[in-house]
Amino acid sequence: MTDNDRTVAIGESMIRPDALTKVRGEERFAVDHYPSGLLWAGVKRAGIPHGHLLSVVTDEAAKIPGVCAVLTAADINGTNRQGVIRKDQPVLVDERIRHCGDPVALVVAETQEILAVALEQIRFEVEPLEPVFDPCAALRSDAPLLHPDHPDGNALFTAHITVGAGENGFADCAEMVEGEFDLPRQAHAFLETENGWARADNDGRVEITVSTQTPFRDRSEVAEALGLSVDRVRIIAPYCGGAFGGKDGITVQSLLALAALHCPGRPVKMWWRREESFLAGVKRHPARLLYRLGADRSGTLAALSVEAWFDTGPYDHLGGVVAALGIEHAGGPYRIPHVDLKTRAVYTNNPVSGAFRGFGVPQVAAAMESMMDLLARRLQLCPLELRRRNALVRGDHCPAGSTRQGSIGLTACLDRLATHPLWTTREQWRAAAGPHRSHGTGIAAVAHGMGYGPLVPDTATAAIELLPDGRFSVQAGVVDMGQGNAATYLQMAADILNQPPDRLLLILPDTDRTFPCGSSSASRTTFTYANALIPAARKLRELLLARASEMMLVQDHREMLLVPGAVRHLPSGRDIELARLGSLLSRDERFVSHHYRAPAARETPSDNSNLRLHGFPHLIFSHAVHLARVEVDELTGRVSVAAYLSISDCGRIINPVVFSGQQEGAVAQGIGYALCEDVLVDRGQIRTADLATYILPTSLDVPPLETLAVSLSEHDGPFGLKGAGEIGIDAPAPALANAVEDACSIRLTRFPLTAERVLGALTERNNPRRS
C-alpha cells in the first residue's frame, strides 16, 4: 500500500494532483504550447487616450518578408464587439480610440522579431478628442462622451437603494461618523500573462487554446464578434497560471481567432508581455467612497449613507456588475435599519477596469470597516464588541434590504477571535514597541456573496465516466486557475466512488469535450460545479452497482459495494474488477452527467431591474474576520505586518490545505492592495508599467499567516461548502488601516498606506495645522 492507494474523505487535506506536475514544471499551461510551424501575432496599440481613428496604414508592414497578415477592423465580418453585459469593446478599433491600450491593427508574422519590426511600421491617423480621466468630472453634463450611443452618457451603470427611512434615519442617531475613502487601481499581476494559440482549418473552424476563466462564454463572444457560427469555435482551457478575474472575459481570443482564420492551417500564438498586460489588460476599479454611519449611544447601528464612484475605464467589462456587488456589500455584515446607497460605474479614458478577486467588495469593505473603527473610537467601545453587537444572523435583512437566508458564521468567527492570543495579547504587543516604533492591532469583518445573482443562470453540467481501463474520468468544463478546485472535484468524486483519487482522471475544460459549467469566478466555481458532480457520481455509483450485480447474478444490488478497483458482492466476498466492468459496458452504460442550477434570490428589495440584471441581490454569503498586527516605523512611515490571522466562515471545509492556500494567497494580495500596490496613471498613460515600478509584496513583506475556519455547513452547498476564493482579499486593507490607527492614532483613508502617506499623517499628527 502506497500513499497513492489511499482513499481520501471529505474534510481531509489532499495534496492536489497538479501539485507535482506544477512544481516540476511539467504542467503545460497555455503559454507552454509551441506547436510546430508556429506564427506569432501581435497588436498595434493606440498610445493615446481618446480620438477618432481616421485611417490605418498597413502597406509598409505587410510588405515585410515573413509578415503573413496585417488586419484591421475592416477585416472583421462580425459585430467587432465584446463584453459581458454591454458589448461595447471592439476587437480592433473601428472608429474611436478610448484608451491608450486600444488595439488598432493585428499583425501575424513568422517570428517574434519580424512581428516587432512590422508593428513598428504601422501608422494611423487620429483626430484627438478631449479625454476625461476623473469619474466625477465624467458625469458632468459638459463632459466628453466615450460612447455617444449609450443612453446614460458616461454613466455606464447607476443604482440607488433605499432601505427603511434611508437618509432620514440619521435624524434619530445619537452619534454619526463620516469618511471619504480612495481606493487604488490594482493589477492582477498573474504569473502567466494573457496568451494563447489558435489554429483554423480550411473549413474555417478555429480551435483556440487560451489562458482563460471563461471558455464557454469566450466561444460565444468570439463567434459573435467575428461573425462565426458558435460551433465553428472551440476553446481549450488548460490550467491557468493565475487569473484573479483578469481572464474573466476576452483577452487574446478574438484576435487569435481572426489571425488564425487569415492563416489557415498554421498555429498562431499571441503572448502579451508584462508591459502589454498592464497596458491592455483589465485592473481593479479605483473607487471613491463617501460614507456616513449613525448609531445610538450603545453602539447599535441605525443609519448608513454611501455614495460610490467606480472608475470603469472605457468599457463595460463587468464594470456595472462590480459597482452593483460593491453597493450590495457597502454596509458590511451588519444590521442597519435605515440605509441609503448610491453607486455609479463611470466611463473614463483610463485603462480598462474589470473583474478582480473581490469584485467591488474590497473597496467598500475598506471604507465600511474603517467606519466601524471610527465609530467604536467615538463611542469608546471595543471594536470587536461593536461588530458583535451588530452582526447579522440568518433571517435578518442586510443593509441592502435582502433577507440573509444562508448560514452566517460571523458571530462564530468573532467569538473565535475574542479568545485568540493575537487578540487577547494586543496590549502586550502595543507595549512591546521599540524606540521610534509603534505597535497596533486592527480587525475587520466582512461578508462576500456567491454566484451570479438572480437573473443570469448559475449552472454547471458535470459528467463522469468509468473508463474501459477501470479508471474514472471527471469532465469539468470550469477552469482551475490555480485555486485548486479541480483537486476538490476529484476528492469529492473519489469519496463517493470510494476510489483513491489517482484512479480518477480530470478532463480540463474544452468546449468540444466538456459541458458548459460557467465561469471560474464569483466564488461560485466549486459550489456550482460540485453540486452537479455529486449527483452525477452518485448516479454512476448506483448504475455500476446495478450492472455489476446483474453480471454476478445477484438479485439485490444493495448487496454490492464499490471498493478500490472493484465492485464487491458483500455476502459472498466476490469482486468484479472495475477494468472488467468498464470493458464490458458500452460507453452510454458507464457515463453519467448531471445539470445543476444554483438557487437564486427570490426577493426584489429594489425595483431597479437593471440592478437585478447586474446581480443584485445574492443569496449565499461567506464571512470572515481578520486581524492584523503591525509595527509602524515613525521615522520612515513604513508599515510592517508582524502577524496576520484570518478566521473564515466558508461553510464546510472540504480540503483544508487548498482552503488555506486560497486564504493565504488572498491575504498576501490584500496586503499588497493595502500597503503598496497602485497602478499609477497620468492622463491615461500608465506610469507603473512593469514589476520594477509596480510594487508587489514579496515573501519578506508577508508575515506568518494563521488561517482558521469555523467550518459550518451551508444547506445548499456541496457537502456544506460556500465560496472561499474571494473573501480573503476583502478584509486586509481595513484591518491594516485600523491597526495603523491603533498603533499611532492616524486615520488614513487613501489607500495604499504607503510610507509616504503614513509619514505625512504622522507629521500632521505631531504638528497639527491650525485652522
Added chain:
Amino acid sequence: MTDNDRTVAIGESMIRPDALTKVRGEERFAVDHYPSGLLWAGVKRAGIPHGHLLSVVTDEAAKIPGVCAVLTAADINGTNRQGVIRKDQPVLVDERIRHCGDPVALVVAETQEILAVALEQIRFEVEPLEPVFDPCAALRSDAPLLHPDHPDGNALFTAHITVGAGENGFADCAEMVEGEFDLPRQAHAFLETENGWARADNDGRVEITVSTQTPFRDRSEVAEALGLSVDRVRIIAPYCGGAFGGKDGITVQSLLALAALHCPGRPVKMWWRREESFLAGVKRHPARLLYRLGADRSGTLAALSVEAWFDTGPYDHLGGVVAALGIEHAGGPYRIPHVDLKTRAVYTNNPVSGAFRGFGVPQVAAAMESMMDLLARRLQLCPLELRRRNALVRGDHCPAGSTRQGSIGLTACLDRLATHPLWTTREQWRAAAGPHRSHGTGIAAVAHGMGYGPLVPDTATAAIELLPDGRFSVQAGVVDMGQGNAATYLQMAADILNQPPDRLLLILPDTDRTFPCGSSSASRTTFTYANALIPAARKLRELLLARASEMMLVQDHREMLLVPGAVRHLPSGRDIELARLGSLLSRDERFVSHHYRAPAARETPSDNSNLRLHGFPHLIFSHAVHLARVEVDELTGRVSVAAYLSISDCGRIINPVVFSGQQEGAVAQGIGYALCEDVLVDRGQIRTADLATYILPTSLDVPPLETLAVSLSEHDGPFGLKGAGEIGIDAPAPALANAVEDACSIRLTRFPLTAERVLGALTERNNPRRS
C-alpha cells in the same frame, strides 16, 4: 439582539440548553423527584455468591409499623426474568442465588429509617453451592454450573473467527511477538446512582420515572417480568446524571413497578446508595487476553491469534454482545490477512458484568496496541510508522473479515499526529526528566464500530411539531445521559428550520409521549436519531412553507422562507408569524414524524449465526489516535500523565464543544482504567465498596487534554457524523502502557498500572531474576 436570538449552524459550538439548568442545580434528574406521599422501597440482598434459596422469612419485617409491603418472588406474576439477549436474571431470586448482590426480598416503607430496620429483619434460608470465580476454571467440565438450563454450561457465549489461513498464517512470519494481558473490572461511578420512582393507579397501570438509557426496552422488560401488558407500563426518562452503559438495561425498574403495584396510588422511590450500586450494578467485564502477532521484517502485519475470556458474572446482561464486539475489534484498525480469533463470555459468581462505554473494545485495544509497540520494538521500527504502514483504508477487509465500507480517517489522524509538537518533541521530553524520574511518550490507534450490528434493527422515529405559540417541539425518545446529544438534536432542527435553538423545546423520552428511538448506547444515539430527525425537520419546513403560502395567497411556495419567528414571502417581504401559523393549523397539519433504520452489514464473514445475533459485523467505524506523555517516579512507581492528545475521526463534528466534552470525559475515564480503577473482588465479595477505596482519577490526575478531530464526512451520517461517545476510552490504557515502556523499558500487561505494579517491574528490571 441577545445571544438567545442567535441561530446556530452545523459545525458551530453551541452551549447546550441544559448547561445552565444543570450548573444551577435546577435540572430535575430522576433522583430529584420527591412526590408528596412518597414511600421508600429497598432490597434485601443475598450477601453470598452461590446457593439455593430455600425460604424467605418476611413476617417480622411485615409487622413493623410503617412497612407497607414485603415482597418476594412469589409475589411476581410474570416471568421474573430480565435480560437483553438471554433472559436469565430474576427480579427477585426465586430459586438460586448467583452473586452477593442478588435481590432476595423487596420492602416498601413509609420512611427510609423504617425501611432500613425492616430490611434487617428479613431472614432467609440458603443451601450453599460451590462458587466459581475464575472464568477459565468455570469452563472446566467439573465446574459448578450457574445456569443448569443453559445448553453451553457456563459458556454464555463463544465464537471463533478464522480469516485467511488463520493460525497457519504464522508459518511465514519472520517475526512474532506474544503477550498475555489482564484487564480489570471497572465501575461506572456515575454521579447519579441507580434510582427512580413509580406510581400505579388503581387500574394497575404503572408509571416509572427512572434514570435509564433504555426507556422503551425497559417498558417491555418490566411488562414481561411482571406479567403486565406493555401498555400498562409507562417509562419516563429525564436527563441522566451519568450512565456509561451502567443503565443500559434494567436496574430499579421492575422492583419499583412491583412495589408500586402493591401500594396503588402511592409514589414509591428507590435509590441505591453508592455501596449498593457497586454491589448490585453492573461493571466493565474483566478480561484475560492471549495475543500472538506476526509480521514480515518490514513490519507488514501477516498473522494474528487472539484468545479472549470475558468474566460476565452470573447473568447475560449484554455480556455476549460485549464479547462479540471485543473480538470484532481484537485486531485493531489494521490489515492482517491471516487471523484466528476466539472469544468467550463466561458465567461466574462474581458481580454482574455488563455494558460499559467501550463495550469490550478497551480490553482488546489495550492488548493489541501493546502488541503493536512490542512488534515495533522488535523490528526497531517507529511505532507511528508501523501503524501507518498497516492502517486500514476503505474497501479493505478488517482483521475479523468484513469489508470496511465507511469513511476511515485513521491515516489522517496518524498524519496529524506525525507533525504535532507532542510527537515531534518526544526526545526533548525524554531528556527533560529530573533525577529518579523517567519520561516517555506512547501512542495508540483504535477503531470503534457503531450501532447494533446486522440483525437487531437500529431504528429511531423522530417527531417535530410547530406549537400554537410559534415554538417547535422536538420529541426524542432516546435518552441524553449527559453526553449532549439532546443539544445536538436541537442544533440540527434549529438549523434546518432557521430558528434560534431556544425557540425549540425538547420533549425528553417518555413512552407515552415520544416514539421508540432505541437505546442511548453503542455510539449510535446521535447517528440514528438525527437521521430520523433531519428528514422530519425538512418535511415540516416544506409543510409550513406550503401552508403559509396558501394563507398569503402565494402561488409558489418556493418564494417562502422560514426566518426566526416567522415565514417570509420573499418577493413582497411580508411575514406571517409562526405563532399565528401555529394557532391557525390543526395539530396534524403542523406535526411530522420520520422513521429511520440504520444500514447494516450485508456481509457474513462468519457463518456463526449466534455471532451475527450478537452484532457481528458492524458497518461504520470511528477512529482515533491518542498520545500520552508520562513521567514515572522510579522511587515510588507512580505514573503521572504530563500531557494527553487525542486526534479523532468521528466524521463531521456538529458541535465542537460537545464533541470535546465527550473526548475529555472518555480520556479521563480511560486514564482511570489504565492507572488506578479496579473493583477488587475476593471470593465474590467486593473489597472496594465505595469511592474511598475505589480510586477514581481526580482533576489533579488528569493533565491538560488536547482534543483534535480530522472531521471527515461519513456518507451515511447525519450531516456526516459518526459516533463519538465511546472511542475516547479505547486508547488511553495502551497509550499509557506504551508510554511507560518508552520511559523506563518495562512492559506491563496487567492493568491498571498501579504504582505497586510499576515499582515491581522496575525492581525486576534492575535486578533481573535468573532463569
